[in-house]
Amino acid sequence: LSRPLSKASAVAFDLPALPPLDGEARQAWVYRLLREAILRGTLMSGMRVPSSRALAARLAVSRSTIEVAFDQLRAEGYVAGVVGSGTFVSAALPDGFLLKPSPSGPAASISTMVPSEADRAVRVDTPFVARVADATLFPFAEWRSHLQAAARTEAAATAGGADALFGDRSLRAHVARYLGAARGIACDASQVLITAGIRQGLNLAGRALLQPTDKVLLEDPGYALAADIFAPYTRRLVSVAIDEAGFSVADARRHAGVRAAHVTPAHQSPTGVTMPVARRLELLNWARERGAWVLEDDYDSEFNYRSAPLPALKSLDEGDRVVHFGSFNKTMFADLRIGYVVVPRDLAAAFAKGCRALGPAVGIIEQRALATFIADGGLARHVRRARAAYARRRERVLQGLREIMAPRALRVTGEHAGFHFVWWLPEDVAADSLAAQARLRGLRLEFVADHSRRLDATAGVLIGDSALDDTQLDDALGRLKSTFEAARARQ
């Protein structure tokens, strides 16, 4: 794994001298090299990328390793192009963001993971609104042994000072390391704050950042609770449109005096759109120009079924304008109640003040259990297993939809990741009618419109499949088929 770059290569461009990290997977290393080359301008916008064969020879890895890395770069929007006609560096990369040195720490590794959070009023066994982790997949026996070790007298008695307020030191260090590996975020324990979940983190941000007249931009359609969360801290909440690349920076630019924007770049809530890198850089550029803070709600990023999870927006954040929010409540199980915030250095004092006013969030014993669970690899093992289970479920549901309507007419977004995706209805089926027919069949459906303040939202159905077993999925799909046919017949 640690062999140097081959000098015999015939490819006519330089690659950065970035050796593989300890334990870094080969494809993660290749991905990181190429991404760095693109961001540094070594591989320039519009330039044709060398063939996978040439790169494989140059880097002394297999062609399949190169292809996995390209799949990921393509998913993130760094490169574009189809098999046969070549792969090009994306033309939409803003030049202002080409990197000077190395920005982002270690890149994403396929065997690692990140968190999420959703409306907990949803029952796990209700199709298709089950947008939560399947707790039956979680290794509770293993977790119990970590809890027990953490509950020793000496350990539990000694937290205090900053540890009591911001979180256990060892957990914060493990979260920082994990965010480096899984999300490409270069941070240390001092920047990590332990919370009960993303909602608590967003409340801390409200306290830390907002005065009553500060403008906050919210995605629309977006996270349904966002407006309630920020309501005590400011009166000025403004909707920003979602397009095929997620949060519209062009729309955001129309507003002056913006203090913060709440965004879900990994798997937009609820559309599931992944924000491509060009849009990410545009967003960061806007934040730097305006002095605004970007609240990255990384609620659903680690369960990616096509390639490694995309690195976080925070990993590109050279201006330190991004506050990154995540949670283990979906990675592990919903009722765990442990999350985190990565706090920009300029905001450390303001967040600390917020922490004192909200009070310490999480019991020391569970924090220490989580630290050793991560250290022992228990979390990584669990996420791998859960990801495989969710991927199988996702494929089963997509196959079911292909049996409900013609595959070429089927439009979905966000299907490659997370606990749900969106099924956009064909024009000859109205959402009202589908909802009415679903109710008749005991099928609860949630619509994109439920997450929007706009009246003209396109009709899309949230298909939450993560917490349903095969029997529940087949039952729900059967009911969905008859629902769909009845709704279409009534148009």
Add this chain to the structure above:
Amino acid sequence: LSRPLSKASAVAFDLPALPPLDGEARQAWVYRLLREAILRGTLMSGMRVPSSRALAARLAVSRSTIEVAFDQLRAEGYVAGVVGSGTFVSAALPDGFLLKPSPSGPAASISTMVPSEADRAVRVDTPFVARVADATLFPFAEWRSHLQAAARTEAAATAGGADALFGDRSLRAHVARYLGAARGIACDASQVLITAGIRQGLNLAGRALLQPTDKVLLEDPGYALAADIFAPYTRRLVSVAIDEAGFSVADARRHAGVRAAHVTPAHQSPTGVTMPVARRLELLNWARERGAWVLEDDYDSEFNYRSAPLPALKSLDEGDRVVHFGSFNKTMFADLRIGYVVVPRDLAAAFAKGCRALGPAVGIIEQRALATFIADGGLARHVRRARAAYARRRERVLQGLREIMAPRALRVTGEHAGFHFVWWLPEDVAADSLAAQARLRGLRLEFVADHSRRLDATAGVLIGDSALDDTQLDDALGRLKSTFEAARARQ
């Protein structure tokens, strides 16, 4: 314990027909009977109470049992008077609060307990600012077994809906029962909300109750974090004076348009004053008249060293105007992070909305562990042991102070309860000088003035002694003695 009232009694007044409860201590039963008689007007204001001998004969209990009950009634301000000249029902009981039926559920029992919360930035081993529980007294081995039982797969996987949002059903039921026994509060599980601590509860109240122009009254001197906690929810925070009976309702009456008042009736923070029953009834009367909400911060009530803890203000709350906040973080150990709110019925929907926006607070496993720990009597056993340890420490410190200055010149408040008390400095010692001398000797002292926005606060020192062992106490007392002598010599 369950013998009926004696018919042979010669005492010329009726006692309510309240038989002892299962497992209720004799003195708790007597206390409850007499308190009820006073509140119902059977024993009227200014009336001389029958002798302990007559009551002992009437109730078929020992005279010492009667005397313990009277000690408690006296501590709460229900009766007044000294040995020899007779005991009278307090003249200051407002008639409007005499009870119609029975209001308050079972009364306090000496063997039960309640919670608290404080600034966590304080290190446990720093004399005399150690106003926290001594975690070394906590039975972690026992706690571990409850955690382990609670971490079984099936149990952990199944919380959902309201349980996920408001707290585990079984824990809420146990907290309700415990509050009935320990704090005299008649409530059921549906009124109990599980939080991470009192601060989170107060934030929920801010969300549930306040608009930006609503007035909130805060005690002064008072809980140092209160202003920060409420700041996002309203701009109008108003200080109310503390007198020898605690929160001054007369001062509160000078303010119009008050939406809520934050009070610490059990052991005023920081003076330690216990609000007597006359003031309590005056406060409740004011709240009813004005339509204001009383936020009862019951942070320090279960560790009472003289008699049973006083029943909560909430136990007298016939108008359902009191929101009651408590926490297990001091009863058990500071880093546990479990507290609760008892929510008036009219506020249930508003608090539920706040819970959704702040997110569920506490992991399901620790909630279930706490439910069984309470059910098995583990909590009651621990509090009994801890109370005895704290009482010994308190006596040691008071004895130390009596060696520092003449006992008849020694003025303290709040010394009968909690994790700290206040030592009011004699006029010939200035706080500045004492603080400077303390610093020279490595002794950290906290002053009442640190908890006040007023400049004219009388000089008092908070003596936090709960988390210090005998060696630490003796060392700290030694340094305090030389500090005091040096400060006095410099006047």
